[in-house]
Amino acid sequence: MSIKSTLVAALAGTVLLSVTPAHAEFGDTLKKVKERGALACTGHNGSYMGLAEVDDKGNWKGFDIDLCRAVSTAIFGTWEGHVDIKPTSWAQRWPSLQSGELDLVIKSSGWTFSRDTEIRAQFAQPYMMAAIHYMVRKDLNITSAKDLDGGTLCLPTGTTMERYAVEHEAQNGYKLNVVPFEKTEEANAAFLAGRCDAMMEWDLQLGVLRATEAKNPDEFVILPDVLSAEPVGIVMRQGDDNWVDIANWVQTALLLAEQAGVTSENVDEMKANPPTPAIGKLLGATPGMGAPLGLNDDWGYNVIKTVGNYSQIWDRNIGKDSPYKVERGVNALMKNGGILYPLVLD
Amino acid sequence: MTTVSDVNTHPQPLNTGFQPDGLGARLRRRYFRTPGNAMISLVGMAALLYLVYHALDWAVLKAVWASPDGTSAVCRDIAGACWAVIQQRWRIIIFGLFPYDEQWRSMLACIAMVATIVLSCLPWFWKPLRLSTLWCAGFITFYVLMRGGLFGMRVVMPADWGGLTLTVFFYAAGVLIGMPMAVALALLRRSEMPLVSRMTGALIDGVRSLPLITILFTAALIFPFVLPDWLQGDKIWRVIIGFALFFAAYQAEIIRSGIQSIPVGQEEAAKALGLSYWHRTGRIILPQAFRNALPPTINQLVITFKETSLIVIIGFFDILASGNAAYGTGEWSFAYFEVYIFVALVYFVFVFSLSRYGAYLERRMRFGQH
Structure with a gap:
């Protein structure tokens, strides 16, 4: 017994010691991706609705998938044949990133301290806020959280949701009676059956629940109040600043295009007659966007042409053209009252 | 239901003069021997019928088998299964x-692997040479079909x-x-x-x-x-x-x-x-x-x-x-x-x-x- 446990301990120690995360060098990842001819990006082991799903023909689709494709398009000019979506479980994403099996993790991953430091991941500028909202029945005719005062809230016990609700109530001067449930599924089912006035979740999850489990999705609305929000970003290995730059500027291309009204439909016109010098540069009408990143000058044009701008990606996958109908809310551009903004193209 | 006494305590069936004849007699002997026995049998059967009926009702009678337009619209407002x-x-x-266009390869490969498993269950193959040949052939077929790269198949x-x-x-x-x-x-x-x-x-x-x-x-x-x-x-x-x-x-x-x-x-x-x-x-x-x-x-x-x-x-x-x-x-x-x-x-x-x-x-x- 003692021999065995010593052996196991020694084995475990060896494995742990050897697992020091690989450290990427500047420009290393882009070089490797170009050599391989494909970007290795995350999918899901199954389906994560809205972000990574599989269509009838077995092709991936979803918001996170489209971001993978945008990055791949920026590098190769097209994503077809140049993006390798690897089915990845939640537990697997960090080891797979560190071992070099993945070039990017785009998997609704929140930017946390331990991820940033202990597992030495590098986050790009957040591309989305996972915002916690209330969902209520439409026939209650309420428009904000305060109107819920005195109502009931179906909640699974022991999650952070309860804390968010209590904080928001205290700050905004209203009170909800919590109806606790053991499991999330139970709380959701109880809400849909009319047991409570409200439930709370990340707005995408609310949209999914409403679209997929409610008998009539139109009976429910998501209130605009944000109870809490987690920034979600593209994750890379630490150390390769060039790779982080590419992720950040691809995001900026998507947001800047939205801000300037450049879509996949009008991008050719826009390139021919750029409304501003910045758009001209973004679409490669005037040079300067490619070389500093190690890409071609027209990468921005290619991305918008094939994947669309940020709002097109949103609407198609989780917004109004999808079954989930999630509002932009806090994820709108700053000029529309949200918190997303492109970096400055000078 | 068979009572414990007439099976377990007598290793040799007693010759009671009972003729093991038709289904009716057998059923009577097994499930309706005493009034209490009959009661339990009836209640059990009723419960079983109820369950089976509901399962069938859901899975077959009220089920929708196909979607003409490829969407789930056909399954809205049905009480049965949405097959x-x-x-x-x-x-x-x-x-x-x-890949969608290549799925015939996956189909053939799956059939090849299942066939290999089934064949190796047949006693005729239980010779080291035959079995190893079979498995090598099975695996190579599977691997070539799945991975491709040969005979013009995509990798x-x-x-x-x-x-x-x-x-x-x-x-x-x-x-x-x-x-x-x-x-x-x-x-x-x-x-x-x-x-x-x-x-x-x-x-x-x-x-x-x-x-x-x-x-x-x-x-x-x-x-x-x-x-x-x-x-x-x-x-x-x-x-x-x-x-x-x-x-x-x-x-x-x-x-x-x-x-x-x-x-x-x-x-x-x-x-x-x-x-x-x-x-x-x-x-x-x-x-x-x-x-x-x-x-x-x-x-x-x-x-x-x-x-x-x-x-x-x-x-x-x-x-x-x-x-x-x-x-x-x-x-x-x-x-x-x-x-x-x-x-x-x-x-x-x-x-x-x-x-x-x-x-x-x-x-x-x-x-x-x-």
């Missing part, structure tokens, strides 16, 4: 993420394999590699050299004391940090070898129990006749050991088949993950129950066939023993 989800999404369940890397095909391949490969390993471990553990037997024992107990998921996780994700590039191979092979090792550790103990149930005299007699170790082991010990250990072996094979679903945690698109992907879209997400029933049926077909084959083997092997 249209299977009609629309079965390809994902069976083939996973395999599809194992990361894109999925669905039932992947589950079957994973299982077959794991058992095929694991079974010889198990025999070797069982024999080594019984070695007369203390060092060898202790080390084998430590290995078996060590592997058995780790959860399968840890082994799979390590094989898939930790080894790339530890092993040099040339030794890594594809992720799928590392995982299959980890899976085989886990299977072998359990199966080795089953085989050892089979070996130890053979009277010692047999081996001593064989030694006295001057038979070599390999003769004794191959001709006398192992055949009997396998026969004795058949029920737990089938048990282990069944468990192992179901354990393949754990590979989902390291990002393989096995039948369970692809089932999840099949209903995991806004269009079909309400139909998860139907998808899981379908997946359960697939598992059932495999596991039940395996159990029935085990029963057949037992009958066959007992032949001539008594």
Whole structure:
């Protein structure tokens, strides 16, 4: 017994010691991706609705998938044949990133301290806020959280949701009676059956629940109040600043295009007659966007042409053209009252 | 219901003058012997009928079988099962993420692998040469079809394999590699050299004391940090070898129990006749050991088949993950129950066939023993 446990301990120690995360060098990842001819990006082991799903023909689709494709398009000019979506479980994403099996993790991953430091991941500028909202029945005719005062809230016990609700109530001067449930599924089912006035979740999850489990999705609305929000970003290995730059500027291309009204439909016109010098540069009408990143000058044009701008990606996958109908809310551009903004193209 | 007294306490059926005649009489004797008995039978049958009726009502009578337009609109406001989800999404369940236009390859490969398994269950193939030829042919066919790159077929890397095909391949490969390993471990553990037997024992107990998921996780994700590039191979092979090792550790103990149930005299007699170790082991010990250990072996094979679903945690698109992907879209997400029933049926077909084959083997092997 003692021999065995010593052996196991020694084995475990060896494995742990050897697992020091690989450290990427500047420009290393882009070089490797170009050599391989494909970007290795995350999918899901199954389906994560809205972000990574599989269509009838077995092709991936979803918001996170489209971001993978945008990055791949920026590098190769097209994503077809140049993006390798690897089915990845939640537990697997960090080891797979560190071992070099993945070039990017785009998997609704929140930017946390331990991820940033202990597992030495590098986050790009957040591309989305996972915002916690209330969902209520439409026939209650309420428009904000305060109107819920005195109502009931179906909640699974022991999650952070309860804390968010209590904080928001205290700050905004209203009170909800919590109806606790053991499991999330139970709380959701109880809400849909009319047991409570409200439930709370990340707005995408609310949209999914409403679209997929409610008998009539139109009976429910998501209130605009944000109870809490987690920034979600593209994750890379630490150390390769060039790779982080590419992720950040691809995001900026998507947001800047939205801000300037450049879509996949009008991008050719826009390139021919750029409304501003910045758009001209973004679409490669005037040079300067490619070389500093190690890409071609027209990468921005290619991305918008094939994947669309940020709002097109949103609407198609989780917004109004999808079954989930999630509002932009806090994820709108700053000029529309949200918190997303492109970096400055000078 | 048969009462306890007329079966268990009398090893020989009493001659009561009762004629074992028609169905009616038999039913009467078994289920309606006394009024109390009849009551229980009636209530039980009514409950059963009720359940069966409701299940049938849901699964067949009120079910929707196909979707004419490819959407789930046809399943709105129905009280029965929505089998249209299977009609629309079965390809994902069976083939996973395999490229749509190439799925015939996955289909043929799956058939080839299942055929190999079925054929190797036939006694005619139970010769080392025939069996190894069969399995080599089966695996090469499978691998060429799936991976492609030959005869103008497009290359599809194992990361894109999925669905039932992947589950079957994973299982077959794991058992095929694991079974010889198990025999070797069982024999080594019984070695007369203390060092060898202790080390084998430590290995078996060590592997058995780790959860399968840890082994799979390590094989898939930790080894790339530890092993040099040339030794890594594809992720799928590392995982299959980890899976085989886990299977072998359990199966080795089953085989050892089979070996130890053979009277010692047999081996001593064989030694006295001057038979070599390999003769004794191959001709006398192992055949009997396998026969004795058949029920737990089938048990282990069944468990192992179901354990393949754990590979989902390291990002393989096995039948369970692809089932999840099949209903995991806004269009079909309400139909998860139907998808899981379908997946359960697939598992059932495999596991039940395996159990029935085990029963057949037992009958066959007992032949001539008594």
